[in-house]
Amino acid sequence: MRLRGLVRKEFLQILRDPSSIAIAFLMPLLLLLLFGYGVSLDAKNVPIALVVEHPNADTASFTASFQQSRYFKPLFVSNMRQARSVLMSGRVHGIVRLAGDFSSKLRSRDGAAIQVIVNGVDANTARVVQGYVQSLWSLWLEQRATSAGHKLAIPVDVRQRVWFNSELRSRNYLVPGLLAVIMTLIGALLTAMVVAREWERGTMEALMVTPVAMREILLGKLIPYFVLGMGGMCLSVGMTLWLFDVPLRGSVLILFVAAALFLLAALGMGLLISILAKNQFVAGQAAIIVTFLPAFILSGFIFDIGSMPPFVQALTHVIAARYFVAILQTLFLAGNVWSVIIPNALALAAMAAFFLLLSRRMARKRLD
Amino acid sequence: MLKRILALVRKEFLALFKDKKSRFIIVAPPIIQLLVFGYAATFDLNRIPIAVLNQDSGAASRQLLAHFRGSTNFQEIAPLHQNRDIAKTINSKQALLVLQLGPHFSRDLYLGKPAQLQVIVDGRNSNTALIALNYVHSIVLQFNNDWVKNHHGPAPPAHLQLRAWFNPNLESRWFIVPGIIGLLTLVVTMVVTALSVAREREQGTFDQLLVTPLRPVEILLGKALPGFVIGLLEGSLIILVAVYWFNVPLIGNLSALFIGIVLFLLSAVGVGLMISSLAVTQQQGMLGAFLFLVPAIILSGFATPIANMPTLVQQLTVINPMRYFMVVLRGVFLEGTPLALLFKQFWPMAVIGIVTLAIAAWLFRHRMQ
Amino acid sequence: MNAHRPQLPPMRSADDDGNALTMSTISKSFVSEGRSVKALDEVELRVSAGRITGLVGPDGAGKTTLMRLAAGLLQADTGSIRVLGLDATRDPLMVQRSIGYMPQRFGLYEDLSVQENLDLYADLQGVPHAIRAQRYHDLTKMTGLEHFTRRLAGRLSGGMKQKLGLACTLVQPPQLLLLDEPTVGVDPVSRRELWVIINKLILQHGTSVLVSTAYLDEAENCHEVALLHNGHCLGQDTPARFTARVEGRTYSVSAAGLSKRALHDVLADTDDVVDAVVQGNHVRIVASKNEPPKNIDLPNSVDLSIVPVPARFEDGFVTLLRAHLRPEDPARHHLDFKIAATTPTRASADAVIQVRELSRRFGPFYAVKNISFAVQRGEVFGLLGANGAGKSTTFRMLCGLLPPSSGHLSVAGLDLRRAASAARARIGYMSQKFSLYGNLTVRDNLQFFSSIYGLSGASRSDRIKWSLEQFTLDSVKDNRSIDLPLGFKQRLALACALMHEPDILFLDEPTSGVDPLARREFWHRINHLAEAGVTILVTTHFMEEAEYCDRLAIMDAGEILALGTPDEIKVSAADHGGPISTLEDAFIALLDANAKVRSEQ
Incomplete structure (x- = not known):
């Protein structure tokens, strides 16, 4: 009953707060349109x-x-x-x-x-x-x-075959990769901001003196933003498939399982940030620096990880988005390639578990 | 009047740098971003994992493969033995490319028949695939030229002499790093200005300012100058890092570069203050800055050329000050573009700056709750 | 207010000794910027079962820390806390099941409706669905929210928000109720209503209550009062016993032919006088002995009348506080002030502030409706009203921060909104919430405001030196202003507002939340300014502040209900029936009468 109350409250708040809606729906839409239409590495004319x-x-x-x-x-x-x-x-x-x-x-x-x-x-x-x-x-x-009337005598003739994306449309890899960025936005940035807001407005203190357990407070945040994140995911997948004509060659089920794992990791990071930084400004900045930017730059979404210097490559291993981007690009363009999906999914599961358990440990029902 | 503005500027600097958190936010993220972008944001590929399925036993195939093995762009993983290994290797991302040489490769080559080199490439990241293919083509081209020369075969009637001006080795870092100067200057200026009025409104100090003899123009200048100075300092710092750390050549003249920076900062400060005076709370200010920054960066030509965008989006970019600054930066750094040619980049930034600053000043007094 | 004091109910759940809460030798320190600050030092406190215990003390005394300790949200460094027989340190979750706690800024979800807030807390407290309807009905009826259940909490007035917060806390009837300054920022009418609710609760459920407050008149509503000052408990007793300590030492003094401010000045300096405050046309004093003070330094020609009056709790409290003053606490200061040379030619009757038929509309809603008044030079003029009465809107229009919808206003002959910047140099402005730059030091703030007003060189450094001395800020000049205690902040704000020697001063709820000593000191300075010829306009909902004003305008729903001196207002309110002894009574009577008139229309 307590948990249900918390979840219901969170949903009502999301619906009524314009800035939550802006981050959860407007930003994904904007990013998808910008990347779908605005960003292209395919030179023509x-x-x-x-x-x-x-x-x-x-x-x-x-x-x-x-x-x-x-x-x-x-x-x-x-x-x-x-x-x-x-x-x-x-x-x-x-x-x-x-x-x-x-x-x-x-x-x-x-x-x-x-x-x-x-x-x-x-x-x-x-x-x-x-x-x-x-x-x-x-x-x-x-x-x-x-x-x-004679055959051309060239010594070695290159016959190239491009698998998975024979027309080499850059949109086909940018848009699926963008899902990782969008879910980071909802999972980490939005979650970090709304929890920090509860601290700022004093509602957290009021919650803490009720018989509600910390576990329930955390779950009360996790469940709504998980649903919101999956909603954002559905919206983005829909736009990817039907607006931008990107093929989905793998299974939808696996896509959603992987997305769920990634979202849990992102939510874990968001919760952890908000537990450490109890004000919106710092939480927002921290979320952008440690989750949003890495998801953009270090995830292999645009730039090839294998070509980065070794120390930057090492750094990418702690970026959850990197594993999700690998799964996304494979699932959309190649299909159910288990040798890619399983190790990356395991890494996501491990990161999700790590961040969620750490937030659970760090969150205490006390003010000092 | 000057004294009052100086007092305001001094106060802004104190407010920004006395607080540990805001000091951190102004100094640390740009440095982290500069390093991360500088090293990570590159389209150049090196050590591309390739796999070879060589069904030919002749010397010619080994000769061709030696060209690949000698290149730092490629790194061979364990050799493949049968056709069905290809799919496995590519699917699991063990190799980006598979080179397949059929059993008659050497024979065909010696007979003067075109010997076929099959290249299978993972297209999941189409840009990487395209670049890798380009590398393959240039290695094969080189091999072909050598082969013709060594075996006195007939040369093709025409050959290409490829040259790249301004960036002979086509290092994408030379392209990205000057872009980062614009990117970080914009981000820092926005962080400093977009919250400055909103923060004062939230804390009630803005009312206090409005009841003093300060004129809106003075408040505007007092708010604009710190963002301007910080942007200029950080921009100059990043230019130094670009030249001395990342070794990007700076061949144009500095005065053209700094005219560009000053005009760009004018427009960035204007947009920042406009967002700030529209926002009632800091959260709105931050959201507004974010909603401006993301499209401004993506549609600036920073990472992907504006020319590749659909016409409508291209038309939209004319109001983006960063697009002009990107041209100035890269022109001055790499091409040595003379001042006169940059004028058509300068005036739009100046116009954007003046218009947004005027709107911001008007909003100071007219946006009341 | 005493009318609603309940009879003692039978004891409910409590410790063996009959206490719902017992704290013994509690200490608690916080570390901020490397320094350890002791918030509570060996505090002893008990809350008897079924009784209201008041926790009274100035801002920063440690009231909130104590409340949080009792709620199990903080852990004490030393000492033990027993709540309803449980150890609050070991069993916080068990404690939280049986108490209700309303923090100072109650965590209402402003984007949820009244009903949704209630539902949330009912869920969290595990109230069975079967009894909810009845419970909601009782609570909303008791709090007067029954017609507003669908309204968003953010749209409620300050008083209604507090009542909703209380209703949420009470959704599961607690055995011990902890209320942290429930009435701060709440207007007198809502304040009374809140107390009625609390008293009802005790009668019906026998709940034990610990309530902290900065309003001293509220302490008299409690069965017992504990005084907290600088982390020390100065004693716990019934309010009557605190008052009894100064019984027979309180007098009302008036002097024909002498202004109340001059009289106050003299009395405050008299050795035998412990405390002196202006009240209407009189000065109320507490003498050090059980006889009227002698050696009052007045010419014999002045006809002095000294009448004994009954003691109040505040008298006892202030006397006790003065005995505990630490050396670094501000002493009383005379403000050495001269008006800038820009003073216009003096014509005693000219109105410095003129307001005629002024209105301000927000959409269809009139925040200020057709008001007119004038303020003379050297006058202290008060705008008094509940939250949302329109006084802040009026204030902002006068300062030029908000354009009026219609009507005429002038300040020193000008409309500040359109006036040249030089005109604004003649006004000083001090706002309700602390509105200086928090992360700048005291000196930085003074330097900034002096430069803004065009001071430079020697005159600037002289003026900063003057401020540091006059406002006893020298000891804290290098501290960040946000870290200062409220009283210091408020002195700094006044110093900044007076930096340029303005001849008109605007004060928006200047002493909201500060302790009684700081408030006295503040008004002492304001009196000096008025004597020097500075015109002062102040908005307030504090009745003590209103007593200092020469004239008042009482506002309600955007209109002026009454205009005159405090005494005139008391008299006019008496026409509406009922005995009027204080300005607060007068205020409430006027508001009630107006509400009646409007409901009849």
């Missing part, structure tokens, strides 16, 4: 300057492949000086230069050189652009060879 110093049929066949490609938006300029200035002003990301002797060199023994200059400032985009140019180039070589 990259503006590129084409410098053709002596236009003829050969250069036209090469530049045609740029004009047809959906990856590039070519801009013809007549000399390198102009090309340089459009690159400096940021209007193009790269320059492709066909020198005046392109046609004659093409038929020579050494072959013609195609100069490709990319703006290296955004290294990631630069590399993607280089890759696109390379594939256009080899396609052009092949076409040329075929039209000349």
Whole structure:
């Protein structure tokens, strides 16, 4: 009865407090929309300057492949000086230069050189652009060879197959990974803030003198925010599947079990933070620094963990989001791969148990 | 008037730095974030785990694989022996890439027929997959060129000469670290300003200020200057760390950089104070700052290019001061962009700053409960 | 208030010695910033079963710590606490099952309705569903909340919130009820209603009650009173016995041809006088002996009348406190004050503050409705009213913090909202809650406000020195102001407000919550300011403060009910029937009459 009363109270409060609703529903929605639509690593229509110093049929066949490609938006300029200035002003990301002797060199023994200059400032985009140019180039070589009636003699021919995400849509991995961030927001940030608020407003003191046990107070927070977190999860999964067309190849059941484990770990952290910091400002800042930012940066959600320096990699092992992101990306895109799911789920369960037991130990029904 | 403003500024600094907690919040998170971002936030891959299924026994396959083994970008895990191992290795994330060389690889190569190298890549993180594939392509390209040269085969009629200006080795840290300067400057300025009016309202001291002879403009300046000074100091500190710790080249001129910082701070302080004067409680101030910061950072081009966004979102970014500052930072650091070319980044920040500051000053007196 | 005092009920659950709560040699220290502060020092206390025991003491005396110890929320360093036969240290959960505790800021969930708050506490206390309906009915009826069960707790007035807090505490009838300052910030009407509820409870259930309070008149409602001061218990006895110690030593003094302030000044300095307070046109004194004071330093021409009056509990309490004053406690100070040279040409009849037909609307609701009054130069003018009567809104409009919806107002001939910043240099402002920069030191605060008002160089350092001396702040000048005891904070706030020698001073509930000695000292300074020609406007719901005013406006529901001197108001209230002896009686009579008029409409 006592627990039921606490849970009911918490739900009523969530429904009536605009800032809880903002964190629980508005932020996830905002993040999903921002990441779903705003964040993309897939370069399309990259503006590129084409410098053709002596236009003829050969250069036209090469530049045609740029004009047809959906990856590039070519801009013809007549000399390198102009090309340089459009690159400096940021209007193009790269320059492709066909020198005046392109046609004659093409038929020579050494072959013609195609100069490709990319703006290296955004290294990631630069590399993607280089890759696109390379594939256009080899396609052009092949076409040329075929039209000349002989097979192209390249020594090693790379046949690539991309599993799980053959179109290489970055949205397919960003949006599932975002679930970990959203659940951290509800589980850790919101929980830490609402418990701290009870301390600030003096309601915690009033609760403590009732016969209610500390275990019940903690459960009274855990249950509502668990439900809220799972609700946020359902909303996000729904948007992921139906708004952003990300496939879910694994089992929904496993997805929810893993989410539940992660949410428990996040709630455990949120409770622990609020027990240690009894005011909203500090609890909020602490939750952002120790849960929200790591979930963004150190979870493998955007940046590859394997490429981080060893000490940062070691640090990621204590970030619960890292295990959840691994499960999410596998479940959505690869399927039920037990060799990924089981170890990561065990790690989540261990972290959940650790944080919940620690909060239980740290929370005492006393004010000193 | 100057004395009164100085008194206000002094009071703001005392209030910020006398309290252990707020001192901590201004100093510690930026340093932690700088280190974490600086080291962790990179799109460069190294030691990509690869697995090799080599069904060929010839020397050529070993030669090709030696190219992969020699690269620091790749690290080979135990060799595979049969086709069905591929799925297991990729699924369980033991390897990101599997290279498969068929039984006729060497024979085809010596015969001048295209020898096939199958590359299977884990696409769960599409960006990582794309970059890894690029690495594979450049190694194979190199191998092909060497092979043609050594075996006097026919060269392709045209070849690519790839060069990257401004960042020849395409290190993404050179891209991320200057961005962090903008990111952290914005975060710190928001933390300092977004709560400053709300905190005084909550504590009742704002009324006390309003009944003194201080004019709204003076209160505005008194509130804006500390955020401005702290932002400028932290920004300069991070620039030093970027140049001397992370070794990012700074080739442009410093005056262009600092004009950019000053204008950016103007707009950041303006937005912060506007949020702060709208908020009645600190909690609202914090929520408001958070709701501004997250989209401002994501839609600034900090991590992903604005050009990749849908048109509507791109149009939305024109009101985001950070997007202009990102261009200034990277331009000055890596490209040495001259001052004149940066003017079109400068004026929008100035406009955002002036408009938001004016709104904030108006709200001081007109937002009453 | 004594009318509702209950008869002693039969004993209920208690210890063998008949006590519901026994504390012996309790000490408790807190560590803050590396320093250990002793909150309670060897305190002895008992609460007899079925009785109301009052815990009286100034702010910071240790009342809340004591309450929390009794509720098992804190652990004592030494000593033992027995609650209803249980050891509170060993068995806090058992203790919490049988007591009710209402903390100072009762933890109402403001975004839940009245009913939902009750439901929550009924669930937590394990009240069986079968008896809930009856219980809710009784409680809401008793607290007058029966028509508001669906309203959100956050929308209730201060007094109603306290009553709801009490109802939540009582949802399972406790054997021992601990109330920590239940009436702080509550207006006189609600205060009386709360006491009626507490008394009823004792009659019906024989509950034992420990109630802490800073209001001394409330102590007289208790069967027994324990006095707490600086962590020490100065004694526990019946209120009558405390009062009896000063019986025959209390007099009301008036002098024709002498202002009450001048008279008060003289009396306060007289050796034989222990305590002197202004009351209406008289000065009430406690003499050191059982005879009227001699050696009053007045010219013979003044016609002095000294009439013996019955002693009050407050007289006993203040006398006892003065005997325990520590050397670092502030002594009485004369305020050396001159008005800045900006003083306008003096015309005795000119009104410094003019208010005509002033209204302020929030949506359809009138917070202030068509009020008019004027304040003369050098006058102390009080705005008196319950919570929500509109006095704070009026105050904020006068300070220029809130634009009026209609009507005219002027302060020193100007509307501060539109006036140039120089005009604001003529007013001083001190607000209800401590509104200085808490994490700045005393000196930082003084420096800040002096610079804001344009002082610099030697005149600034002189003025800061003046403040530190005049307000006895020198010993704490490097302490963070938030750590100061309330009395010091309030002196600092006044020092900051007077930094620029304003000729008009706005005070918003200036002495709410401070102990009687600090309040006396504060008003002593204010009297000096008024004598120096400073115009003072004060809002309050403290009747003691109201007694110091030259003239009062009593507000209710945004309107002025009565306007005049304290004595005039008492007289006019007497027209509404009933004996009027104090300003509080007058206030309540006026409010009752107004409520009657409105319900008839």
